Amino acid sequence: MERVVGLWLNKSKSEATALADEIKHWFQKRNWMVLSQWQDIVEHRTPFLISLGGDGTLLQAAREGAPYGIPVLGVNFGRLGFLCEIEKVDVFEALEKVLNGEYQIQERLMLQAVVNRNQAEDCLQMALNDVVFFREGREGVITLQANLSGEPSVSYPADGLIVATPTGSTAYSLSAGGPILSPNVQAVLLTPLAAHTLSARPLLVSDQEEIQIFLSSGDQCVVSFDGRNSITLHSGESVTIKKASIRAKLIRLGNRSFTQVVREKLRDRWHE
Known part of the structure; x- marks a missing residue:
């Protein structure tokens, strides 16, 4: 294994920047090269990436990192931290374990989304969390029709719709009333936003399904991919979503089970 590691940090957090300097010094003392430029990280195919x-x-x-097979170790500087494996106070103990090979790689389902407009495919996007459809500005209630593998399934008159992976089930979908899914569940979750009918309920489907979401009523809506890139979808247009051929890879040290993480993050004291 090449003795090189990548750093990916949130530069808006001064604590993360300060810890990044400490981590660089820690690795350099062990004759490891630390890279922070993405081009360099990709060129060296670093064995792992540290997210701060x-x-x-x-x-x-x-x-x-997913297209290059680079696993990520998450260090939490946020509040909830469902995904990050370790807290910042434990970072150097965790790094010792990683260098000693005392870890597992957990693969996470990703989604591939293609926009269908003018009888052609446009705008290929990848998402690890979710694909979110939501009404724009003063636009009234929109209706989103979900077809599963070509068969009409459910219609959502609502303010929007979230199509989430198990990873994304603890993000926007959770705040919208969707269930939490274990990362071991190979499924995709459809959660309506402020549904305007009692029959519009969250729907869990196999990751083998091809999901096509049509804007069946309303002039337009916005579609975002992991909350970053967004496009405008017009009436009659659709987005086809299916399991991506690549998976995200997370480093797990085996310190906490998924059940423990959920209990800690949701402050459930029932069993204490």
């Missing part, structure tokens, strides 16, 4: 920030920072790092 919150879940959002980890998502960015994991999404960018």
